[in-house]
Amino acid sequence: MTAVPAHRGRRRGAWLRRNLHAWAFLAAGVACFALFSWYPLVRGIVLSFQQVNFVTDAVWVGWDNFRALFDDPLFFTAWANTLGFTGLALLFGYAVPFVVAVVINEFRHLKGFFRIAVYTPVMLPPIVSVLLWQYFYDPGNGLFNSILTGLGLPASDWTQSPKMAMISLVLVSTWANMGGATIMYLAGLATIPSELYEAAELDGASVRQRVRHVVLPQMRFLLLVLLLLQIVATMQVFIEPYQLTGTTNPDTITVLVLVYRYAFTVNNDFGLAAAMSVLLFVVLGAFSAAYLRLTRDKD
Numbered sequence: 001m002t003a004v005p006a007h008r009g010r011r012r013g014a015w016l017r018r019n020l021h022a023w024a025f026l027a028a029g030v031a032c033f034a035l036f037s038w039y040p041l042v043r044g045i046v047l048s049f050q051q052v053n054f055v056t057d058a059v060w061v062g063w064d065n066f067r068a069l070f071d072d073p074l075f076f077t078a079w080a081n082t083l084g085f086t087g088l089a090l091l092f093g094y095a096v097p098f099v100v101a102v103v104i105n106e107f108r109h110l111k112g113f114f115r116i117a118v119y120t121p122v123m124l125p126p127i128v129s130v131l132l133w134q135y136f137y138d139p140g141n142g143l144f145n146s147i148l149t150g151l152g153l154p155a156s157d158w159t160q161s162p163k164m165a166m167i168s169l170v171l172v173s174t175w176a177n178m179g180g181a182t183i184m185y186l187a188g189l190a191t192i193p194s195e196l197y198e199a200a201e202l203d204g205a206s207v208r209q210r211v212r213h214v215v216l217p218q219m220r221f222l223l224l225v226l227l228l229l230q231i232v233a234t235m236q237v238f239i240e241p242y243q244l245t246g247t248t249n250p251d252t253i254t255v256l257v258l259v260y261r262y263a264f265t266v267n268n269d270f271g272l273a274a275a276m277s278v279l280l281f282v283v284l285g286a287f288s289a290a291y292l293r294l295t296r297d298k299d
Helices: 006-018 020-047 064-071 073-106 111-123 126-137 143-150 165-190 194-202 207-218 220-234 239-244 255-265 270-294
Strands: none
Touching: 006 020, 020 270, 064 073, 064 270, 073 111, 073 165, 073 207, 073 220, 073 255, 111 165, 126 143, 126 165, 126 239, 165 220, 165 239, 194 207, 207 220, 220 270, 239 255, 255 270
């Protein structure tokens, strides 16, 4: 075996001592990811092939959990509702923050106030936001129905109506989460060179034309990234349907609500719930890979 020269050993030791703190911080981060992200992921995949309730011993059932999912009528209902929620959330939760950011960016004064006002709902715990809207939607003395009756209009069932239930959930989600996206859009607008705005104004461009020919091309990357994040987040909706409509309403049951039903209410089978979660993970992973592939910048 060839001996390592002394000067190389000293140099390597000095390099390790210089980077010891960096390796320590890196090791702590990797340990956190391994414990709270990677281990639950691997554990969930293993559970999806077992019948387990954490009371008796787990039984290996192979693909039976996945076959049971496709035999459950609520399986397809949950996916349809989740996709419907995602579509409506894109219509409201993706477009509205962008419009709000453009409007705020056009203001000459009070931009800081409007940023705080828009971001305030994000600072509330999600369950607090949902409980607040639960009062708004109350069919008896709720705020919205009080306004409708005061205007001489018929009251609405809101979350209990098959036509309004999903829209009601989307409104809650949009109000509670739009602040983060709006702040990101405002940060993106701030990076656009002012010369482009000035040139557009000299050419007589309206706000709509400036958005189309200046803002959208300059913010293309941010818009694509936030679209992906929006879809991934809305496909995992849980708090709004769980708190506002419960776990038995077929009009609003989503994939994660069905996971909750499998694990804690109807089946008490964590293996079946894990199988549903694994399917959601695979779908979102495949979609994200395809989306990034299709939107990759060719330049």
